[in-house]
Amino acid sequence: MKAWTRTVCMLALLHxxxxxxxxxxxxxxxxxxxxxxxxxxxSVVSTLPCPAPDxxxxxxxxxxxxxxSPVEGVFPSPGWCLRQWQxxxxxxxxxxxxxxxxxxxxxxxxxxxxxxxxxxxxxxPPYVSLPPPIRLGAGCPQEIPVHVMDxxxxxxxxxxxxxxxxxxxxxxxxxxxxxxxxxxxxxxxSVQIVVEDFPPSVKNQIHTEAKPFSAVSVxxxxxxxxxxxxxxxxxxxxxxxxxxxxxxxxxxxEVHLNITVDSSVSEIAVIGPPGLFISPMExxxxxxxxxxxxxxxxxxxxxxxxxxxxxxxxxxxxxRIRCIWLQQTRTDPLPPGTELKCMERELQMSLVxxxxxxxxxxxxxxxxxxxxxxxxxxxxxxxxxxxxxGCGTKRMHLGSELLYTNTLRxxxxxxxxxxxATLILPLAxxxxxxxxxxxxxxxxxxxEVETFGAVSFWIEFHFPGEGPMAAQTRLPRMRSFPQVRxxxxxxxxxxxxxxxxxxxxxxxxxxxxxxxxxxVESDTQDFVNTRPLLNHGCAPGNGTFEILTSTSTVRIYRLxxxxxxxMGDTMxxxxxxxxxxxxxxxxxxxxxCTDTADKSLVNSILTHNYPIRSGPVRxxxxxxxxxxxxxxxxxxxxxxxxxxxxxxxxxTSHTLDRGAFWVGAxxxxxxxxxxxxxxxxxxxxx
Numbered sequence: 001m002k003a004w005t006r007t008v009c010m011l012a013l014l015h016x017x018x019x020x021x022x023x024x025x026x027x028x029x030x031x032x033x034x035x036x037x038x039x040x041x042x043s044v045v046s047t048l049p050c051p052a053p054d055x056x057x058x059x060x061x062x063x064x065x066x067x068x069s070p071v072e073g074v075f076p077s078p079g080w081c082l083r084q085w086q087x088x089x090x091x092x093x094x095x096x097x098x099x100x101x102x103x104x105x106x107x108x109x110x111x112x113x114x115x116x117x118x119x120x121x122x123x124x125p126p127y128v129s130l131p132p133p134i135r136l137g138a139g140c141p142q143e144i145p146v147h148v149m150d151x152x153x154x155x156x157x158x159x160x161x162x163x164x165x166x167x168x169x170x171x172x173x174x175x176x177x178x179x180x181x182x183x184x185x186x187x188x189x190s191v192q193i194v195v196e197d198f199p200p201s202v203k204n205q206i207h208t209e210a211k212p213f214s215a216v217s218v219x220x221x222x223x224x225x226x227x228x229x230x231x232x233x234x235x236x237x238x239x240x241x242x243x244x245x246x247x248x249x250x251x252x253x254e255v256h257l258n259i260t261v262d263s264s265v266s267e268i269a270v271i272g273p274p275g276l277f278i279s280p281m282e283x284x285x286x287x288x289x290x291x292x293x294x295x296x297x298x299x300x301x302x303x304x305x306x307x308x309x310x311x312x313x314x315x316x317x318x319x320r321i322r323c324i325w326l327q328q329t330r331t332d333p334l335p336p337g338t339e340l341k342c343m344e345r346e347l348q349m350s351l352v353x354x355x356x357x358x359x360x361x362x363x364x365x366x367x368x369x370x371x372x373x374x375x376x377x378x379x380x381x382x383x384x385x386x387x388x389x390g391c392g393t394k395r396m397h398l399g400s401e402l403l404y405t406n407t408l409r410x411x412x413x414x415x416x417x418x419x420x421a422t423l424i425l426p427l428a429x430x431x432x433x434x435x436x437x438x439x440x441x442x443x444x445x446x447x448e449v450e451t452f453g454a455v456s457f458w459i460e461f462h463f464p465g466e467g468p469m470a471a472q473t474r475l476p477r478m479r480s481f482p483q484v485r486x487x488x489x490x491x492x493x494x495x496x497x498x499x500x501x502x503x504x505x506x507x508x509x510x511x512x513x514x515x516x517x518x519x520v521e522s523d524t525q526d527f528v529n530t531r532p533l534l535n536h537g538c539a540p541g542n543g544t545f546e547i548l549t550s551t552s553t554v555r556i557y558r559l560x561x562x563x564x565x566x567m568g569d570t571m572x573x574x575x576x577x578x579x580x581x582x583x584x585x586x587x588x589x590x591x592x593c594t595d596t597a598d599k600s601l602v603n604s605i606l607t608h609n610y611p612i613r614s615g616p617v618r619x620x621x622x623x624x625x626x627x628x629x630x631x632x633x634x635x636x637x638x639x640x641x642x643x644x645x646x647x648x649x650x651x652t653s654h655t656l657d658r659g660a661f662w663v664g665a666x667x668x669x670x671x672x673x674x675x676x677x678x679x680x681x682x683x684x685x686x
Contacts, residue, residue, distance in 0.1 A: 024043065024097055028111055030122060112213050131220070131311065136224050146195070189222045197214055240322070267281065273295065365410045372391075459503055495561060500557070512581045523572075
């Protein structure tokens with residue numbers, strides 16, 4: 001698809017301060033009453049700390065579409081978050097966005113309400129997606145597509161009106177793609193783009209000769225970084241959705257997407273519609289990184305086209321950015337006389353549908369998600385009553401409501417193409433968050449801090465049988481039996497044989513469980529090169545084995561160091577952790593190491609995924625070597641850090657005692673050597 005983009009300004013920035021707008025996009029849609037206004041859909045990425053909604057949109061008419069925690073990301077520093085809202089604006093409008101004293105961002109939009117001669121309908125403006133913040137290696141050539149789409153199938157074009165980036169960034173006017181040839185100066189660059197649509201008849205014309213129908217705009221931040229090896233750019237694997245894919249979503253439909261990367265990365269950054277669930281990142285057995293995305297289409301006033309964009313980030317590189325589209329399929333209104341009842345007490349749903357609505361359909365071909373559940377009909381109506389826990393009914397959360405969905409559809413038993421009409425009718429029961437029966441109570445999803453408190457996480461290393469969990473590591477219960485080389489083969493190397501990795505949380509909530517998503521090891525503190533220790537919470541069996549404990553907020557893993565292939569004398573460890581609590585006392589959080597575990601989001605509440613890092617861990621054995629306690633990662637905010645006594649004091653006394661003994665032993669050895677030297681000298685003299 002071709003595109004015309006008019007760059008309003010492109011300025012190199014030396015530093016992006018906290019509270020700054022990194023990128024923003026404005027899409028517009030016509031109102032149902034065809035008034036002289038449009039609905040503007042705004043998406044803004046700003047630096048952390050995340051601003052409140054009224055800080056990015058001070059207009060009282062701004063509508064926050066969903067009260068949920070904003071999506072956040074790590075790169076570029078100091079991290080970012082996504083805010084989205086809607087408001088009604090004039091047909092021709094320039095929106096000015098500003099955070100604090102930082103420079104303002106202007107987003108231009110224009111719509112045309114006149115009837116088009118080629119379609120006999122009003123034009124629909126194009127859509128532009130907002131990607132995660134873009135990162136480039138200074139010496140790595142790359143294409144940066146501006147992802148756009150037009151529901152009318154119009155020609156979309158682009159061109160530069162003003163280019164402040166010089167020769168190292170060009171624009172392909174045929175594909176709406178920014179072309180970076182390498183050689184750019186290290187820094188951050190602000191790019192503003194206006195996207196316009198034209199009738200398909202101008203495909204081969206010069207764009208200055210044609211008049212566009214409408215316009216939307218996007219503001220992007222491009223970060224150019226140094227020191228990257230271009231050959232190690234992360235790549236998405238085949239199970240990840242292809243860029244530009246369109247997924248049609250019916251009312252109350254659910255979308256599941258798996259995104260995997262062929263290597264271990266620091267994060268998979270995702271930007272999507274409000275209500276998008278992003279799972280904690282996991283690392284697989286082949287060092288692949290993966291996240292799962294889930295989105296449920298409930299009643300909303302979102303744009304008809306919604307984009308999901310994602311990119312994989314390492315410390316110094318970013319993958320190609322991919323964007324897909326969710327198209328909210330419009331459905332015809334149900335005819336008068338239709339009845340859909342949700343019977344909460346009986347846990348059933350019933351449907352009565354007038355036969356007049358089903359003309360030209362083979363009524364005998366109608367069925368629910370489970371074909372075995374009956375659908376009845378007579379000369380006037382089609383009826384069915386089915387269980388909310390059977391007949392293929394799906395259960396999911398939609399905000400604070402519990403949602404049960406099924407679909408009545410006509411199935412053509414013949415494989416040949418038929419002109420017979422088809423029916424796809426989504427059915428949904430929404431159980432509200434409050435009930436009227438006494439005693440009144442309200443069901444809601446509390447915030448993370450309200451559920452778990454201001455918790456912290458940290459890492460400690462101890463020898464087997466030592467440390468605060470010594471009683472459980474002295475004679476451990478292993479999840480699986482370790483197969484490692486005999487200890488006598490290891491003693492000759494002078495290296496440690498085994499070491500226990502402890503992961504702690506100070507959460508005091510009953511039934512809260514600490515979940516370790518993944519752990520990696522590096523020879524250097526910057527984690528440029530890493531090796532996996534744990535894969536999505538499971539010991540891979542290559543030298544790491546979990547020790548089962550009776551404390552739900554502690555995880556212990558025994559490391560057989562020779563089997564892990566560690567080469568250096570020191571290692572650093574980073575783990576991704578989160579907390580989980582089930583909504584019912586009789587259940588446990590899903591076990592990530594059990595393939596049959598029920599990982600439904602309905603039955604558990606999770607915190608965000610937080611990274612924690614250790615300090616240097618010595619791997620060479622020596623007399624007096626003591627347990628090692630790692631400091632908590634300061635980048636794990638907003639999680640509160642534990643008091644010093646929780647982290648450091650636990651092993652300080654042992655360190656000082658053994659250290660004093662070791663100094664004393666060395667001093668005694670030096671004294672003995674001096675005495676022996678005197679004796680030898682005296683003997684030679686005599």
